[in-house]
Amino acid sequence: MKGLELRSKRLDRLGSAIFSEVSGWKREARGSGLSVINLDIGSPDRPPEEELRSVLAASSLRPDMYRYPGTEGSAAFREAVAKWFSQRFGGVELDPQGEILALMGTQDGLAHLPLAITDPGDAALLPDPGYPVYGAGLAVAGVEAIPLPLLAENDYLPDFAAIPQAVWDKVKFMILNYPSNPLSAAADLAFFERAVHTARKHGVLLVHDNAYSEMAFDGLRPPSVMEIPGASEVAIEFHSLSKSYHLAGTRLGFAVGNRQVLGSLRDLKNNIDFGVFLGAQEAGIAALEMDMNAPKPIAGLYERRRDAFVGALREQGWNVPTPKATMFLWAPVLEGWSSRAFSRALLTSTGVASIPGNAFGERGEGFVRLALVEEEELLKEAARRIGDFIRTTLPSR
Incomplete structure (x- = not known):
């Protein structure tokens, strides 16, 4: 044998x-x-704040928390995200029904996204240096990774004009990540205006990993790409509750933006998992409400x-x-x-x-x-x- x-x-x-x-x-x-x-x-x-642990503990005792939660996330969680997003990012309005998707952390969404929106043989631009899951998702999906150089002399921001047209013609999406892991670099709204313009010009999806939006120093408040008018036509953005509220073990994050892309990711995940535990979503709601009402940054x-x-x-x-x-x-x-x-x-x-x-x-x-x-x-x-x-x-x- x-x-x-x-x-x-x-x-x-x-x-x-x-x-x-x-x-x-x-x-x-x-x-x-x-x-x-x-x-x-x-x-x-x-650990998370005691208030959040208490919510999670109480939720775990509720009998209605143990049904399949639904891939898109509970209506209450998505509504809390929409409210928090508007308050945090200058009045950006999101539709909880189609522009917000709950995730088992941002890594879940980033790893599965290529399977949902590309086919084998397609290509994508990835930051170099960049978080390893970006390339891992492409490898599983059979998608070519094309490095997007991030250089110290450019403050670790990409030079879109230096990318050959042949590359733009080939790629389906590009990933950006500010504040950046591992570089700890940041970007301002003017940069995101250029990024959205570039994505629209070349017909590619802009994917922004904003997992560290709440972990900036010296008074810096990192923006969202969704603050750029029309961004949802060409972009999605990932957010995490893991680092901002020390909820890493609960595996909770969300994506916002383009309805079609989020719908494709939701449809894929409908065949892979049944969503985030409802008790974790209750803790997430409490974290977002605490941040809006009695913040402990x-x-x-x-x-x-x-x-x-x-x-x-x-x-x-x-x-x-x-x-x-x-x-x-x-x-x-x-x-x-x-x-x-x-x-x-x-x-x-x-x-x-x-x-x-x-x-x-x-x-x-x-x-x-x-x-x-x-x-x-x-x-x-x-x-x-x-x-x-x-x-x-x-x-x-």
Whole structure:
């Protein structure tokens, strides 16, 4: 009897190997007696507010919470999203019936979108560096990924004019992400005006991942692409409650914008899942209402952590940039090191876990991403260990 070889070649294109590799480096570090400081994965270390946990707990006891919830999300959740969106983004009006779709987190929607709106052999523009799920969704759908270069000299904003017409003729959609993971870059309304104009001019869908809209610093309030008049004709936007309200484990987000595209995504998901647990949606409603009525913005927590960590790293001799938003630092590795070699050596020598920048695309080489997902004192301890590593390990390399 021949042996079974049940592994799709698609898995080799998902680009997730480095995350498994970092887990192996962690085991190696712990095996040598090091305590690991987990700054690799952007998973919030704090629970949601007690008020939100109470809503979730109470909802879990209600007998009407356990039916199939429906792929589009409950009417109450979609109405809460519409109200919050209007208040947060300058009066933008969304139709809860056709312009809002509940999701099991933004990753759910971003991963499934190519299956819903493209065919094998199509192409899409993806930010480089960019969040790995963008490419993973294309790989599963058999869609070609064309890198959209994001360069420091352009403030990590794409140069639309530099993209050849032949590429525009080929792609079905492009993904943008501001505030950006992993770059922590931000964009203003003038940029989104250009982006919407470009999408309309070339007949492509603009997909904006706005998962970090509520995690910006120094008074910055990131906009929505939906604030641009006519954006819903050519764009959709993804939002997450995972980071803004520390509800990551409940798997709750939403998409807004173009009715046809959201309808296609809903139709696909009707064949894959039955929607987000209604109790999680109740917690989401409570989070949005709290943000509108008695806000407890999470950005302040991460701004304090940013300031503490960046300051401590600079004192240790690593001159890292100050991020404008998100929960990440995008830090250049020291001269003579690749991203992967630096990240591995840092972890196995000090216990400080990071993600090599090339996990986010070819143009991520030369950087590592560090997540602000520990309390300030532990971040300062991480900086101290990194300083020791810089002083003792690098000169002897």
